[in-house]
Amino acid sequence: MKFECGGQEQKKNSTSTSNSFLFTFQVAAAVAASRPDFDAIDSLIAHNVRRTQKALSSDAVRLGAHHFAGSTGYGRGDSGRAALDAAVALLVGGEAAVARPHFVSGTHAIAAALFGVLRPGDELLAVAGKPYDTLDPVIGIGEGEKEEEEEERGEDQTENDDDDDDDDAERRRRSSSSLSSSSSSSLGSLKDWGVSFRALPLDPTTSSIDWLALETAVKPETRVALIQRSCGYSSQRNTLTIAEIARAALALKAAAFRIGNDRLVVAVDNCYGEFTEEEEPGSSEGIDLVMGSFIKGLGGTVAPCGGYVCGRRELVEAAAARATAPGVGLDYGAIEGGTLRLLFQGLWLVS
Numbered sequence: 001m002k003f004e005c006g007g008q009e010q011k012k013n014s015t016s017t018s019n020s021f022l023f024t025f026q027v028a029a030a031v032a033a034s035r036p037d038f039d040a041i042d043s044l045i046a047h048n049v050r051r052t053q054k055a056l057s058s059d060a061v062r063l064g065a066h067h068f069a070g071s072t073g074y075g076r077g078d079s080g081r082a083a084l085d086a087a088v089a090l091l092v093g094g095e096a097a098v099a100r101p102h103f104v105s106g107t108h109a110i111a112a113a114l115f116g117v118l119r120p121g122d123e124l125l126a127v128a129g130k131p132y133d134t135l136d137p138v139i140g141i142g143e144g145e146k147e148e149e150e151e152e153r154g155e156d157q158t159e160n161d162d163d164d165d166d167d168d169a170e171r172r173r174r175s176s177s178s179l180s181s182s183s184s185s186s187l188g189s190l191k192d193w194g195v196s197f198r199a200l201p202l203d204p205t206t207s208s209i210d211w212l213a214l215e216t217a218v219k220p221e222t223r224v225a226l227i228q229r230s231c232g233y234s235s236q237r238n239t240l241t242i243a244e245i246a247r248a249a250l251a252l253k254a255a256a257f258r259i260g261n262d263r264l265v266v267a268v269d270n271c272y273g274e275f276t277e278e279e280e281p282g283s284s285e286g287i288d289l290v291m292g293s294f295i296k297g298l299g300g301t302v303a304p305c306g307g308y309v310c311g312r313r314e315l316v317e318a319a320a321a322r323a324t325a326p327g328v329g330l331d332y333g334a335i336e337g338g339t340l341r342l343l344f345q346g347l348w349l350v351s
Helices: 002-056 079-093 106-117 133-139 143-160 163-177 242-258 313-323 337-350
Strands: 096-100 123-126 196-199 222-228 265-269 289-293 307-311
Touching: 002 079, 002 337, 079 096, 079 289, 079 307, 079 337, 096 313, 106 133, 106 222, 106 265, 106 289, 106 307, 106 313, 222 242, 242 265, 289 313, 307 313
Parallel strands: 123 196, 123 222, 222 265, 265 289
Antiparallel strands: 096 307, 289 307
């Protein structure tokens, strides 16, 4: 009986050993199959590390401990802030950049760029479908529908309220009636300022840019063409490559040229896209502005806050004026030294 139990135990151990060998073989096969992908990632990291080293050691930056001193008050003459702007301009690709912890999100940086460039009567064209929902209030999408629903709820509530709730109902009524009759939120969206919006639907067969429609998408009033690089939070949209963004920019500029529109600005929402390829969108011909966030890719997971706008100098200055005030722009804005260090550290780690 003991011999039989021992035999069963020996058979069990043999089976376990066979399974271990099989598992080890499967792991080895998976590692071998994945090796090209890991090698490509390692190569990309090495390339971007060299690119970051070159930017931080360039004559425009020459990063040193003195850049982490920080500033207070107006922040006039903060060399660390100026070095950060120069580093972002070199890495993202542009004549200039405004990189600040004062941008509370990527949406804030994008909004500053859009409001800096667009004027009443201009059109904003979203090239790769409707952008992130966080830009809806900036653009003014859905404002009228929301206000009508609020008014209806207020009226229904007023009819059903008891006498004790009359004061609350009256406050809701006054709040609803104070909204503009032009279906505006009165918070200062692009729609409030007379800027129209149009989105070019994605190609349903590719879930990407509709290249044929893009050829005739630009109108005389189109001032900004916005390209969203990331797929965002949608499974119906593909992330755009640098090559696709460059192709779209050239197609947009060609379409604008054909109709005599020499004011078109091509802007790229670069959120989540930083350092995922060997170059950034700003290095491509035809790209005028690039916007993004330190909270996401460019901050390397250690930057506590911030965003950036990079591109043509006059457009960056316009975005900075919108983010602060005309006449303030790039020359002011105190940054605490520890925050500057973390922003630079994020640039290094993300590479």
